[in-house]
Amino acid sequence: MxxxxxxxxxxxxxxxxxxxxxxxxxxxxxxxxxxxxxxxxxxxxxxxxxAPHRLFIFPLIGAICGFSVGLLITAGTQLSYPMVTGGKPLLAIPPMMIIMYEGTMLGAILFTVIGVIFESRLPRFSxxxxxxxxxxxxxxxxxxxxxxxxxxxxxxxxxxxxxxxxxxxxxx
Amino acid sequence: MHEPRPHHIDPRPHLPETPQALTVDLLGRFSRQGISGPLVVSGILLLVGLVGFLMRLGGGFAQREVWGYYAATFVWVLSTAQAAPIIAVATRLTKGYWRKPMIRAAELWTVAGILNLLLLLPLLALIPPLEGRRTFWVNWQGAPQVVVLLGMIGLVACGLGFLYTSALPDLGAARDKATGGPRGLIAALARSWAGTPHQWKIMRTGITYLGIFYLMMLVFMHFLVSVEYAITLVPGWRDPVFPAFHAISSLQAGLATIILTLGLYRAFGGYRQYLALDQFWNPAKLLMSFSLLWFYFWWSGFIVFWYGRTPAETGVLQAVIFGPYLLPFVIGFICNFVAPVGLLIWNPIRTSIKGPIFVSLIVLVGNFFDRLRIYGGSFLVEPFGHEVEHVPPAHLPELADFLVIFGAVGGVVFLYLLAMRIFPPVSLWELKENQILTRARSLVRAQVVVIGKPE
The missing domain is CATH 3.30.70.120 (Alpha-Beta Plaits)
Incomplete structure (x- = not known):
């Protein structure tokens, strides 16, 4: 050893x-x-x-999580509390896209920073x-x-x- | 016979020849940089701005028009200091070799986002109720506030992550060899950076990802801010080109911020030998291109309203161009398009150091007035209805507005100078890479520089 x-x-x-x-x-x-x-x-x-690195996995997971949260919040609330306005579709896609984009980006950014720290073995102090x-x-x-x-x-x-x-x- | 050079200044920086000499020189400058004076002055300005901020806050949110200067200042910082790091991202992605001495100067501007995040908070209260006005938020009360705030938090977090990742090798170097600065903090931030091939690879990949995310978030923020604080506040304003104009004009101002910063580095920072003609001439070419794009995007939006001539469209033109904010618009138009193009089109100005610095100063002033006419005008009119019914006279700046404007400038400079005490202001690792990948060679009777580009 x-x-x-x-x-x-x-x-x-x-x-x-x-x-x-x-x-x-x-x-x-x-x-x-x-x-x-x-x-x-x-x-x-x-x-x-x-050695090949796995950093790309971090933003990918973050983006998927963020997108899912954005989708859950927007679609979930509209489906849970349906308010049909003027006969328009229940799910308002354009504002949903903005929130899902933001969620995707926030997740990807957060996980990338975490990924850089952990993949570089930086948590070690010594x-x-x-x-x-x-x-x-x-x-x-x-x-x-x-x-x-x-x-x-x-x-x-x-x-x-x-x-x-x-x-x-x-x-x- | 040699052709005469188009300029009389050596285009390339004169750097120490060995990595050891470079390290000693740059970390020596970092350790003994005399920024205490500017730090105190900018700190006082920040306090002055805080007084203005409290005065403005004390007046409440009922009169939105008095917040026009405040909003313009917030968007000006977003368009200048927070856009400056994009130059680091773009030149790194395109492998522009001339970026290396200047890239950290651009990255350090990410810290300005901290102040701008605080400046945004009162503006959230100024987004009017959704009923009775055009908005894509359907019945989602509070959605614009939450989305704008989260977007700004994302942009700031991304910027700080980008700066930290890019500066990791230099933090490691400062931990090992610097004699000044907050050494405990530097060591804590550098942690166990040792420069293994794996760490280098992760760092490079990380700054690529975070740089791209920063660009995506900055453009997104320009979209949100221009929609929530301008387009949807002016009835009848339907202009899909405007958010793009907003982002493009921000890139122009970000570039100007960098050129001006480099001028200050060269004049007062002791980095004269690191910043030569290449670091001003090349951005000046980009600045001229962005100045042309400024006009193209502005014109593309303007022409629809000019020839449309419906009451709603003329109302919009009155609110943000020809009405009470005509003077700021004219100043912005001259400073963002006429003057930069008119000056930079001349070789002796573009191919110089002082010329681009002077033009950058003009562009930054112009960008403020351009933001003032947009947000001053948008905050002036009633946001409800289908068209602008009445455009009141311009709100003239009060003492609180002046204090906020000077305080914001002082605040971002204060944060930048603080960051300079932690992160070496010139990227040591980029210059070391330059040393190993650049060689002077003879080509028949000429001397040329051969630059290696791995990957």
């Missing part, structure tokens, strides 16, 4: 790509390591695999192993490994050109 986390800090993007290749060759899976960067490199720059130089252009490679492989992983990260390797159990 992985209970050690190592962070290799790199200055050059090429070294990061090299580290990712070495980790793969050493048997690490895509879920065992991550790349940390303060710069939005295009997806796959370092050969990393980015950063774990981190180096503030990443903000200045350095790139980190974060590896989770079993304690017995920590030494080997650290060596692997250093061989790829890491300027420093940090661990979550320095004193251990």
């Amino acid at each position: 992985a209970d050690r986390t190592l962070l290799g800090v790199y200055k050059e993007p090429d070294n990061v790509a090299d580290a990712v290749s070495r980790l793969r060759q050493a048997g690490f899976g895509d879920n065992d390591f991550d790349v940390l960067s303060g710069t939005p490199y295009p997806e796959g720059t370092f050969g990393e695999q980015v 950063l774990g192993v981190y180096d503030t130089r990443i903000t200045e252009g350095y790139i980190g490679v974060l590896v989770a490994c079993p304690p017995e492989r920590a030494g080997y992983t650290e060596q692997l990260l250093r061989e790829a050109g890491a300027e420093e390797v940090k661990s979550d159990q320095r004193g251990a």
